[in-house]
Amino acid sequence: MGCLKYPRVRLYWENATAVNIIIENMSRDRFFTLRRNFHLIDNTEIPKNNTDKFIKVRPLYDAINKKCNSLPVERRLSVDEQMVPYKGHLQMKQYVKGKPCPWGIKAFLLCGESGMVYNILLYQGATTELDTTNQIYSVGTIRTNRFADPPLLTDKQLTKMGRGSGQMDTVRRWDKKLKMYVNIERPEIITAYNTSMGGVDKVDQLISYYRTFIRSKKWTLRMTKRSATFPNGTCGNLIKVGQNVPIKRRGRPRADTGDNEVSTIPKVRKVDSSQPTDDVRKDKFDHFPEFDTKGHTSRCKNPGCNTHQDLFLFCF
DSSP, rough: SSOOOSGGGGSSSSTTTOOHOOOHTHHHHHHHHHHHTOOOOGGGGGTTOOOOOTTTTHHHHHHHHHHTTTTTSSSSSSEEEEEEEHHHHOOTEOOTTTSSSSSEEEEEEEETTTTOOOOOOOOOGGGOOOGGGGGGOOOOOGGGGGSSSSSSOOHHHHHHHHHOOOEEEEEEEEEETTTTEEEEEOHHHHHHHHHHHTHHHHHHHHHHHOOOOOOOOOOHHHHHHHHHHHHHHHHHHHHTTTTTOOOOOOSOOOOOOGGGGGOOOOOOOOOOOOOOOHHTTSOOOOOOHHHHHOOOOOOOOOOOOOOOOOGGGGOO
C-alpha cells in the first residue's frame, strides 16, 4: 500500500483497481476487522498510576530501539524532532510552527549522517521518561538569572579559556548592502555542521517515498504505521555500508568517465530548406508569402545567420 498509493483503502479490493498480492492474502472485511480491533497490549492490564502516555505503543518502540541500538554507530550524529501527523483529540499532541505537518505527535530521533536511526524518544511533555543511567535527570536551557549562585563559568571567564581550532575556507555569499557576491571565511565547524545536521531530514525524505495513506482516528494506528516505515531507510542504508554506490550525475555524460557509453545514438540535426537562387529572388515576379502550421518562427535562410524571423505578415 505504500508503493501503490490509492486515495481510498477499499480500492485495493475493487474489481477494476484490485491488487492481486493483497486480495490473494487477505479479504477486505478481514483487513478492516483487524484494523478496528488492533492492539499492542491488553488495555485492562494498564496500571492505574501509569504515567507513560505512550504505553499502548511502548512495546513496539522498545523493540525498535533495541534493534537500532545494536547497529554500528557513525562518528557524526544529529538529534532533531520528527512529527507524526495527527489532528485528533490527544493529550500528547504538539504544535511545531514551520513544520510541513505542524500538528501531531512529536518524537526526537538520534540519526547518523547517512540517515541511519539509532534511537527514538517519544515526547509527552513534562512526564517524558529519561534514562538515568548517566545521572541525567532533566533536560532544558539553563537561565543563570534564575539561580542564586549558579556553579557555572561567566562569559568573561569563558573568553579567557582555550577553544578548539580548525582550518578556514572561503565561500561566496551575497551581500545585501553592496548588492554583489563577496568572499568570506567560514570556520571548519560550520562546514561540519552543515554536512552532518541533516540526518533526520533524510529519514523524513525516505519515509515520504513509501508512506501509507490510511486515515484513522486512532493514534495508535498512526504510530504503528510510522514505525513500519523506519526500516525502509535503515535497510537501504545498511545495504550501502561498505559499498561504493555510483552517483548518477545529471546532464550530459562527461568524456573522461564511462557515462558516455550509456547512449551512443548520434543526434540527428535538422536541415533547413535551401535558399532560392538570386535570379529567382530578384526577378520581381509573384513572390507571395507562404503559410504553414508550425506554430513557431522559422530560422533565417541567409548564409551565416542563426537568428529566427520574428516578423509576421499580419503585423503590417
